[in-house]
Amino acid sequence: MAVIKSAKDTSPGALGGLGSETPQGKDAAPLHKRRRRWQNGLGAVPFLAYVGIFLLIPAISVVTTAFQDAHGKPTMANFNEAAHGIYLESFITSIKLSFFSAVIAAIVGILAALAVTTTSNRIVRSLVSAGSGVFANTGGVPLAFSFVATVGNFGVLTVFLKSAGLDIYAHGFSLYSVMGLTIVYQYFLIPLMILIMIPPIQALRKEWVDASESLGASRLQFWRWVGIPLLMPPILAAFIVLFTDAFAAYATAEALTSGTIPLVPIEVGSLISGNVLAGQANLGDALGAGMIVVVMIAGLLYAYVQRRASRWLR
Amino acid sequence: MTDTAATSSTLARSGVSVEIRGLSRYFKDVAALKSLSLKAEPGELIVLLGPSGCGKTTALRSLAGLERPDEGQIFIGSNDVTDLPAAKRSIGMVFQSYSLFPNMTAKVNVEFGLRVMGLKPKERTQRAAELLELVGLASLASRYPHELSGGQQQRVALARALAVRPQLLLLDEPLSALDAKVRSQLREEIRRIQLELGITTFFVTHDQEEALALADRIAVMHQGQLEQLDTPLAVYSRPATEFVAEFVGNVNRLKGTVIDAETVEVESVGKVAYSSSSGYRAGTRVDVLIRPESLGVVPATTDGCTVFARSFLGASLKLALRDKNGVAITVEVSVAEAASVATAEVVTLFSRGAALLVRPAS
Structure with missing residues (x-):
């Protein structure tokens, strides 16, 4: 949520409303203004309560138990184990998968969002927006099954292509691999990117295009020097959303690969459900804590880049 | 004043004539321009004046190359630029809503067109400094648009438009978003700079007072047509039509x-x-x-x-x-x-x- 909010805050649309007034210091604000600020802050209480109960408390619990053994005694053994062997490999694979999935989805999603925002056909715009809303929230077993039925070993498309003389599996493709998962993830990541990017692209003012054109710039130069830099903060924010979405995806990967590819969410699920060894929940918590760290690093990286990229916002 | 005079001497050039011949533009079935014809002499400031929807902005955008006319021709000097894209017309344009690039400082905004032209950084910096000096904002060169007032932003926009040494300056209601005092100051400044540079200028406004104060000649427009093209005094004291008489004054x-x-x-x-x-x-x-x-x-x-x-x-x-x-x-x-x-x-x-x-x- 926080990441999405940042994306909105930093969208070019938000730029238009910036005035030249200097914010007053807290001490300088009159009493009634301070009181109003406090009253306005009350509106955030439900959200803060929600975040506290469903995000903060579980996160603290995960991190705390990650430092304990099965008997509740303090230990670093869980982290030590999480940083080696199959678990380290799962982190590397998860990060690679999420990164490349997010990169592909970001590029395709931006191009699609640009196409949608520039079309004059309202029906196309409505269809893409509505469709993206649905597809961005589609995942899990049904999505895995639909891909198995289409491009699985005996999927409709696989069989059709084979009968036409092209055996995609003989050419190195496999749905049940990291490459296969990357493709499947695009199904929900690209629509998510479209949904996130349409508002900031729409907020780019036509006068900026006209002004650059009147100054002799080509459309490419406009995008290079104006459009892309202005869209960079929302693009980065969207990229982090895509990355974390792919990083945390569990059901689709589990249904498609049955745990044959080491991914952190699958390892956590396996440890918590005790499929391999009983009493390994604390190790699962250590992996969970590791996931939190990865997401936090991604968030900090975003904040750093956004700070450098958007000096004009301050 | 000495600095400004020195600056303007490096900026000065002679204007070109601009001619519009039988320009028409239709949006679906609505005619925004109906066979508009007028000619601006070199260095002249013509104000396109009229109520909302009279076609003045369409005429200006057609001059800029941002709007493609359905009929007619546009000449800048002796060149027919009707089919030339905006980027190749050698124009400078200032828009109503400032339209500065928010990710660039005032200096970098002014340098934009020069960067497109491929000028070296040193030349760009020197030229931007000249222009910011001309509009009185040399000390605010490193500020971003949101750190400038409306009037200051519009001065930067004017400097940016002039930096590329355009043959023609187009101003689309550049003062309408400003308060009365700034508006009056900037109006005088625009006129001063225009006279100093001798650049042929078209200025769109719906404000008759602005038109009377600024123009060499006023083109009063109504329903896509030219009602009268004459000096402010003539338009005010000898209106050609009832519309002009009632709209101006x-x-x-x-x-x-x-x-x-x-x-x-x-x-x-x-x-x-x-x-x-x-x-x-x-x-x-x-x-x-x-x-x-x-x-x-x-x-x-x-x-x-x-x-x-x-x-x-x-x-x-x-x-x-x-x-x-x-x-x-x-x-x-x-x-x-x-x-x-x-x-x-x-x-x-x-x-x-x-x-x-x-x-x-x-």
Whole structure:
């Protein structure tokens, strides 16, 4: 949520409303203004309560138990184990998968969002927006099954292509691999990117295009020097959303690969459900804590880049 | 002043003529421009004046190459630029809503066109400094647009437009988003810079006061057509059409009867001089259009016009009157003259100038 909010805050649309007034210091604000600020802050209480109960408390619990053994005694053994062997490999694979999935989805999603925002056909715009809303929230077993039925070993498309003389599996493709998962993830990541990017692209003012054109710039130069830099903060924010979405995806990967590819969410699920060894929940918590760290690093990286990229916002 | 003069000497150039021939532009079935033709002389400032939707911005955007006309031609100098894209027209344009690139400082904004032209950083910096000096913002070069006021942003936009040494400067309602004082200051500054550079300029506005103050000539537009192209004085004192008379300045429309080829008897006013090529016969009922300042007032006791509102305008006083038939009449008198009718409830009108237009009675 926080990441999405940042994306909105930093969208070019938000730029238009910036005035030249200097914010007053807290001490300088009159009493009634301070009181109003406090009253306005009350509106955030439900959200803060929600975040506290469903995000903060579980996160603290995960991190705390990650430092304990099965008997509740303090230990670093869980982290030590999480940083080696199959678990380290799962982190590397998860990060690679999420990164490349997010990169592909970001590029395709931006191009699609640009196409949608520039079309004059309202029906196309409505269809893409509505469709993206649905597809961005589609995942899990049904999505895995639909891909198995289409491009699985005996999927409709696989069989059709084979009968036409092209055996995609003989050419190195496999749905049940990291490459296969990357493709499947695009199904929900690209629509998510479209949904996130349409508002900031729409907020780019036509006068900026006209002004650059009147100054002799080509459309490419406009995008290079104006459009892309202005869209960079929302693009980065969207990229982090895509990355974390792919990083945390569990059901689709589990249904498609049955745990044959080491991914952190699958390892956590396996440890918590005790499929391999009983009493390994604390190790699962250590992996969970590791996931939190990865997401936090991604968030900090975003904040750093956004700070450098958007000096004009301050 | 010395600095500015030195700067302008490095910027000075002679303007080019610009001609629009039979320009038409249709949006679906609506004609935004109907066979518009006009010519600007080198270094001239022409104001396109008209109400919203009259086609003035479409005309300006067509000149810029941002709008493609359906018919007609545009010449800059001797070159037909009708089919030339905006990027190749050598124009500088300033928009109503500032349109500075928010991710660039004032200096980098001004350098934008020079960067497109491929100038070296050193030359760009020098040129940007000259232009920011010209618009009086040299000290704010490193500020981002959101750190500048509206007036300052528009000055930067003007500097950016001029940096590329355009042949033609186009200004699309550049002052309409500013408050009255800044508007007046910037208006004078735009005119000063335009005269210094001698650049041919088109300025779009719906503000008649702005048009009268700035223009070498005013092109009054209405429903996609040119109603009149003339000097501010001529447009104000010799309007070509009723629309021009009523749109530029204030005007009273009163009933009258023609006495002879030079005089008309106007109700509640008396005899008023007029000139017309229509050759009205004596006794013809006509509508007489007359400016508020062409009427004078003296206090009356009974028979006259009732004063129902007074507006103090600084150097003059505007009186809102109603004659015995209930017709609203506006009169503008000097403050000195206003003293004589300061407390009068009823006044008598007299003519102190000629009628603007005389038309057959509606």
